[in-house]
Amino acid sequence: MPIRRAKRAESLYAEVAEYDLVITPDAPLASAINRRLDRPHFGTFATTPRRLAAGRREQAEDRHAFLKLVAETDHDWKAIAYAIGNVLQCWEHQGRLDAILEYDAYVDDATREVVEVMRTLRTTSKRLSEYAIDGDRTTDGDRMADDRSVAVVGYDQLTALERSVLPDAFDRVDLFTDEAFDYPPFHVFESATDIVTALLDAVSTRNADRVAVVLDGGGQYSSLVESALEAADIPFYGGPGFVDDPHHRAFVHLLRLGFGGSETTVGDVRPLLAQLDVDVPTADRDRRLSAVDDPGVEWLRTFCGGIEDRTFADALDAYASEAGVELERFDAELRELGLADEPVTAGGVDRLAYYLQTYEVPVDRDNEGVLLADAKSSAYVDRPVVFHLGMGEEWTHSAPQRPWVDTETQFERYVGDFQRLLQSGDRQYYLVRDAAGGEPVTPCLYFGDLLDEEFERFSDLDSVEHRRRPRSNGVGFDRRPLGVDAETVETVSQSALNSYVNSPRDYLFGRLLDAPDRERFVEGNLFHDFAEFYVNHPGVVADADIDDLVDAMLGETEAFFTVSDETLRRRTYRIGLELIAEYLDDNAPESDDFLTPASGRGTNFFADHFDEPVDSPLTERWFEDDSLGVKGKIDLVRSPTQLLDYKSGRKKRPTQVVRGAATDPPADAPNFQAALYLTYYRMLRPDERLEFTFFHFLEPIDDVVAGDADLDDALTTVSYHPVSFDEYVGSRDAYETLLDGYTDCRETFDDLGYQGYVDAVTDLSFPETTDRDELRDSAFAERFTAAVDAGTSDGVDAEKGADQAIRALNGVRKRAFFREDLDAFESFVDERLDELNRRRAGEERFPVEGLTGEPNYRRVDNRDLLLEGDR
Template identity: 80%
Template sequence: MPIRRATPVDALYAELRDYDLVVTPDAPLASAINRRLDRPHFGTFATTPRRLAAGRRERAEDRIAFLEAIERTDHDWKAVAYAVGNVLQCWEHRGRLDAVLDYNAYVDDATRDVVEVMRSLRTTSKRLTEYTVDDGRSVAVVGADQLTALERSVLPETCDRIDLFADEAFDHPPFHVFESATDIVGALLDAVTAENAEHVAVVLDGGSRYSSLVESAFEAAGIPFYGGPGFADDPHHRAFVRLLRLGFRGTEATVGDAAPVLAQMGVDVPLADRERRLDAVDRPELAWLRRFRAGIDERTFGEALDAYAAEAGVELPRFDEELRRLGLAGAHVTSEAVDRLAYYLQTYEVPVDRENEGVLLADAKSSAYVDRPVVFHLGMDEAWTHSAPQRPWVDTEAQFERYVGSFQRLLQSGDRQYYLVRDAAGGEPVTPSLYFGDLLDDEFERFSDLDSVEHRRRHRSAGTGLDRTPLDVEPRSDDTISQSSLNSYVNSPRDYLFGRLLDMPDQERFVEGNLFHDFAEFYVNHPDVIAAADIEDLVDAMVAEAEAFFSAADETLRRRTYRIGLDLIAEYLDDEGPESDDFLTPASGWGTNFFAEYFDEPVDSPLTERWFEDEALGVKGKIDLVRSPTALLDYKSGSQKRASQVVGGAAVDPPADAPNFQAALYLTYYRTVRPDERLEFTFFHFLEPVADVVADDADLDDALTTVTYHPVAFSEYVGSREAYERLLDGYNDCRETFEDLGYAAYEELMTSLSFPDTTDKGELRASEFAERFTATVDARTSSDVDAEKGADQAIRELNGLRRRAFFREDLDAFEAFVDERLDELNARRAGKERFPVDGLAGEPNYRRVDNRDLLLEGDR
């Protein structure tokens, strides 16, 4: 069915003006009709059934019933709230207070007690049950089908029914499609001012991010508004509840957990401390919070509120009043009681005094009509669709028709309507409200499938609205990129962008990793100092530096891990450390070193923490250790990777699911330092053997992963003496076959063939190369060997060599890849296109994303 045109209020009033009483389904429509009264009228003219029965001001009867029930019964608060909801809803749809007792599945002791409590309460529903309209008055009912059974019970037997809708269809305005919610709010700000605020309404889902964005934007712009945040949304109310919860978090509570509370007290703690344990950070501004947490069990809720209010410099009389209503003001603070308080605030809307001035913010699921000249509808997505009550006393079909009717009227509110929507979010289409499916004849999946106007963001611009002019500012560009930044950018350009824009708190794994790296650097510079030191003193110093990130229960395990890690690093460097630095130019120290400060000794060896930055290649980084003229080493405290995983992680076409370009980037740079030489890059996973050390069965070689760079193309390498020797050191049949063949014949054969590009074993075995290779080897070897099996093993071994090492074409391709990424990155920095969420391989690997909560938009 099409969207039916709602009868304009002026036309409705013209039809209703001669009646004594007009009953409407919602209060805003009644108020709009009353504002058009052009003659004296005694008593109420237009009103809702509930206001008719209860008076001008309606009270939230669910909250009133709940407060009365928890005072007069001993039932669990959640059970009471559930029962109150069922009783009132059934009463609404069946017209009797005790109608819920007809449904055995919903009857328990709490429900029976709630029914009895509510018999004595003068709720709006009870007044409706008792109220009747004087038969002597002329009564008109507007939209009777929108009324529930209880609301219809007040109507006299004879009354005139006025339809809310005319016979013709409503030709809705186009949907204005924006790229993001912030763009929508920006467009709204361009249109709304403090001067025209009284003429504007904004309809949105009150539980969506639009609500907080609009409220924050209006506050920042000095635009008055009402109908927005409620009692539980007050920043100090929220902070107080969080403070109470913080009292029961124990030693695991972090500074970040307390940050919202501290912010309301005017305390801004350094970002670096956010992930440190609250009890381990010794800052004067945290002293009050630690004292409050330590004595939480000794306080009543009232005393706790007074303490918070005094420290924050505010008065919270409404919260104090609510605590008294709940019987909590004099009760001692316990974890269970805090949970009950939080549940109450999440479940019920506590009345607040509002200044009804400025822009009207209306909730899309509780409003059916807005009487403002200009109405902006924001979002209009699935969140605008009601969840139909799944209860046996609800006529779901009739309820759905009421929802659709309200939705149609809401769409037409105002003299001018503007529908501001998004077409996609998180890379997925935004689904319009399901009611559109019943009201529009067109087939659609997203807003752009309908009559719409697309608004593209104009980057690097100034001005208002969508008419903006470019700023005369030259964008900065990046000449080089590090391996960590490249990993992040390839995985998700937008996550990389936020990583550049936002500071990150210190984290446990980084702090501990840095301590081990500092020890390794210091040991290379001063092995004699470490040899003379007590290892337990060093462990004590490391624990003191990192203890803010772990609980006391973990200290024994940490100490053992630290001690073993230090021993293994020292053992490796004693056995495999560099003997000379004559092959390197001098280099100044890089950054600070924990152990250098601890021992008050410098670290200035050119072998350690060697910084490089090459603008010609576009790469930069820091080499942990130059072990020899052709061997680099990096310390890793994380889990070990095989050589094939290291090489696979550096793939560029397409990139790996978890890209890691460290080895490729460092070798790309270092081959310019040692051109045409075979190079090695080793990862030393020094914590990998910890369990073996405990079992007295450790082998340092098991903690090393080495990848090799061969300064030749793979097609050249496969025919080399080195490759041939690898075949002789492999499987039995392979060794026997190629010993029989001999190197001269092998070299001749590999020179005449072209090894396929694929690394897939199945494709290799089925290739023409495999067929010719096997046939030739078989023909040129004796019958004493299994040439077919030996040739197959040789192909597998050569393919394995390629998967475990870098060759010239691999790093050439990587160089070109870096150039492309830098050009792309700088184009995006210049505003030529957005930084997308998806990386080159598609959807990012979210386990490698640092700013997950900020990745809200898709790549459009």
């Protein structure tokens, strides 16, 4: 069915102007009709059944009943709230208080007690049950005669309980005409922030009283709009409630913190610290609260340490005093709940939090400025200009799944309310997003029943797309030149390159924002510092008590861990130190005569601990080369051709290291460390075979505990060959590799001989593919096999031997770097630096997506700041 055109308030008033009483399904429509009243009228003209019966604005009767019942019964608060919700909903749809008792599955002791208490409780529903428009009801329920004329606007939108007040005779007035509503286009924006910016462009203090904004009251638009209007000093009402007050939320957070245990970190309480005006350095965000030395944090620790000795009222006073605010309304609510003088307990805090999440506590509002209306609790907004924000599936009501609700009738009520809401105002603006999180935004499900078009997203309908463009084009944001040239980046480290290739936007935020200290980095740095110190002073370490060193490390990392972790950490640290020392004893670096002196960079924890310098040019060797565009720090130069890096993480195979350094295309989890360091080092030793070893010193930890550790299991070595792969294939090294291969391979090439092998591969070029099946089907395999077969005796299986040789050579290629690999890497770095500097200069944006598309989100550090798409 199409969207039916709703009658305007002026049209409805014209139809009901001659009646004595007009009943409407919602209060805003009644108020709109009353504002059009152009003649004197004694008493109520247009109103809702509930207002008529109660003689005032409707109260939140569920909360009223809850407060009464928690004071008079001993039932669990959640059980009381559940029973109240069922009783009131059944009463609403069936018209009788005790109708709930006919549904055995929903009847328990709490439900029966709720029904009995509510028989005498003066709720709005109780007043509705007793009220009749044409006079008070008699004792037997009959109506007393009255001659007032009554019109009912939107009878179908009234529930059974609301209809019970209607007289025997009344006239019905439809809310809709027979015409279709030609809805305005959807204005499609790239982000929620862009939508709020567009809204602010249209709203000011001068027109605030003429504007309404319809949105999901519990969604992202609510907080964004409220913050934006507040920042612009534009008045508004209808938005944040009692529980949304930042100090109310902070107080509940503080109470929960008292029972949170020792694992609470500074990051866990940042919103609370903000309300207390405590600024803790970003570096401390991941540290445990109990280990941070700060006066503001000390107050939190003191408060939480004695929380069980406080009452709720005492705790509120302490928070209000520390925050410098008055919280009388919260104190009054605690007293209504009977909690004020109760000791603070974990259960009491849970009950308080549940109450605040379940019921809307009334707050005093100034009804001035922009009206913020909740899309799921509003059906009509009487403002000249109405903005509808979001309009996604969050606007769809959850259908009541109770046997006393006629779901089809209730759905029709929802659709009717939705149609009216879409048409509120003289001018309507639908501001929406087409995608969020990389997925299409699903329009409100009611559109599927109202529109004839086939659609999956808003852009499939009549829509106008808004993209960010310079304001000179009439839309978007104005970019103001700063008159400052962007600093050119000359070199890049392996970690920065990894981050940039994965997600340029994440790389950018990593450069702009302070990052917190993290336990894995602090621990890793301590192990690196120990390895560096051990190379410089093995004797000092040998004379030291290793338990003292472990204690020192625990003292440095205790802020990140609980006491229960100490035993495991102590064992890990001890084993890590012992394995590093054992490796360096067995693989002591050679003379450093081949290196120039190094001045060192940064500090060393163990150098400070022992008060000894670390100045060997073999350790923590810093390099930076503008011609190559690379920089970094080599943990250990073991020999003129061997580099070593310490790793505390899981071990990777050589093939994984080489695959992680791929450039065309890059890997899903790029890691260019080995390629970058070897690229730099081959410039120093251009014609030599080089090795880069990762020492994963915690890899054998389980074997150490079991008593059979082998340090070789902790090493991953990749080689650089200063020749092309084709040149390597024809080399003596390659031939020797085949002689160490599988049986058929070894026998075949031992029979063929080195010169025969060279003759077989001289005119051949190894395929670029590394796929085994493609290699077997290649022209290279065919010619190579034929040449080997021709040069060997009948006693060997030349075909099988040649196949194994191709696999062996391919394995070498996947485990090592060759000249063309590092040449390609150098070009790759140049391209990334050029691209990076263009983006820094503002010539193009830093996209979220990396070179291979969507970033690997396990590798990003600023996930919350990454919007979808190229924005």
